[in-house]
Amino acid sequence: MPTSKQSKHGRAATLADVGRAAGVSAMAASAVLNSARTSSRISAETRDRIVKAAAKLHYRPNAAARALANRRMKTLGVAAVIGESGVNHYFMEVLNGVLAAAARHEQNTTVFTLHDWTRDTVRLHGFCDGRIDGLILIAPVLLPGKGLLPTHTPFVSIHANSQLPHVVNVESDEERGAWEMVRHLVAQGHRRIMHLTGPSGLLGPERRIAGYRRALASARIPFDPQLLVPAVYTAEGGRDALRHWLKKHAGKLLPHAVFCANDSIAIGCMEALAEVGLRVPDDISVAGFDDTLAARTSVPQLATVRQPLPAMGAEAVELLLARIAHQNEPGSVIPDSPVIFPTELVVRASVGPRPVVERLVPLVR
């Protein structure tokens, strides 16, 4: 009887099946099983029959059918670029917060991965096809332009690298965070402070540079363009940028400290320093930005500027759900000014006092 077995197990039970088994309509079954508010309409005895029938048939509501009828998927999308070369700590911390908050609201989360924001912008439209109710953009790099983002779908961004119309952005006070860290470095006696920045032209890196320069200025340390070095936002990026700089400046005075635009860059920076025998923080201090897991597990542990990444992810979920709900109540207005989280200076062992004797950049081939 493989065929009969097939027909028995081949299809999940529907509301109609449950209704039939309980001797009521599919609609009554729907009211009892899937709808919270109308369930009081059904008599207790009927309810009971329906619930028992559903249990016996292992009834599961079909999400697609429900979404089609409701125009609501109970699913949030997250779009982000994740590099091929392994894990992106920043993304994972944010995602953690998103997943937890979505779960609290009984929302599912679908992750869309992009290779490149500018190249894959069209793919964003493909995501907004009814399978998600709204979309969270993580650190988007989108050039302003009309028709960029689909209408019909609410958006929230985290760390947007440009102003996005009709999109609320969740960000942190990066300028102040950078300022506090550089002020801390100055307080440790450092004066020749390098800044390994992120890719130029993006909002985030610019804000960190602004904080860096403000702190230098208030300490009356002249800004030296030689000490502002751009790097890709990864450990490899930090390592390569610093290696290159050290090679180019061999024999010159070593900076007292390096303030890196994120933790990954700082990790790579420490690798490059270790390669040429420089000790952190004895010979040179290093600081990061983000306070990801990498900062806590590196040796020495990395002084950094904490952004509450999981909390920011969670906030994005809250904002997105508010906007989704708002779609159904036209006329009301919903604010779209950015939500700004405070940063926090995290002092750890990778920053020490300025060395008594000036170091030189080692000569290595």
Next chain:
Amino acid sequence: MPTSKQSKHGRAATLADVGRAAGVSAMAASAVLNSARTSSRISAETRDRIVKAAAKLHYRPNAAARALANRRMKTLGVAAVIGESGVNHYFMEVLNGVLAAAARHEQNTTVFTLHDWTRDTVRLHGFCDGRIDGLILIAPVLLPGKGLLPTHTPFVSIHANSQLPHVVNVESDEERGAWEMVRHLVAQGHRRIMHLTGPSGLLGPERRIAGYRRALASARIPFDPQLLVPAVYTAEGGRDALRHWLKKHAGKLLPHAVFCANDSIAIGCMEALAEVGLRVPDDISVAGFDDTLAARTSVPQLATVRQPLPAMGAEAVELLLARIAHQNEPGSVIPDSPVIFPTELVVRASVGPRPVVERLVPLVR
């Protein structure tokens, strides 16, 4: 005219709208826009009209409606436990592979997070409601029992901690990986080798213990139960377990090396050693398992046993898609024997030669 604007922008265009605009039926529009094989039925001229109309109306197929008609969501689910306390490196590496492979097959990925496998087992059923076509279980801890997993939905597991009926498991040769690492430690002269194991009773930890014991046996090193210490699979777990052990064995002989059941435990172990002033690898060698980012970014870098986690995630996607396709061809058989990846010994600085002089466990309060 806010109302008219509302009705104009308030709803996305449907196939019927496109058909109307192009002067054809919705079905013709469907054939041209959404169906690959029947599109040749339409004349080139009609095609063109339809495509243009769709572009003008910004037509996007509705995923829910399509899923309902097709019984296919083009979405894969991933279920995993992710602790509240930040990021789980193991999960993130696997997820990376899953996301990339799913994207290659134009599948979306929905992440379901559980707090606890045994407590949240019922929630798995809730996920299998037509919104995903199949589900990947990451490191599931499920007690055998009938009715555990929903029928109607194909499953693939990665690192399943128990035998799951009708579920293909993707695993690595953990016993051999552990054996190779301990053999390497022995080759470095170590004889008193501690093993910080994962939670007892699970398949993965048991296999690593088996490899550990086999390597000891072949080196004629007697097994010492005192050196087999269970730990939770996190950095905190490793730190706490080792702290406790060191306190209990103060003044006794220090082990020459610690083989940890995963990288996170090893990181925690190194923290606990650093706290009492023991240097890695000068005083004691430490090795991990997995080769996650933590192993590459720790200082000293962590010797470990690489499991190709992203590749394993990708393989799970391939297996799952095969099983989903297979659902529609009853009668054919699909194998469900596990897929076993090789492990690879990764030698790094955290393992050094056995110290010349025996160390004692420091006395600290």
Next chain:
DNA sequence: CTGAAAGCGCTTACAG
């Protein structure tokens, strides 16, 4: 308190 009808937007046979 309960049911019959219509519809969400798509696709898959079936007719022409």
Next chain:
DNA sequence: CTGAAAGCGCTTACAG
């Protein structure tokens, strides 16, 4: 080569 019909499984008004 093209269209009218029926159906996927659910929900939301509308009748009784």
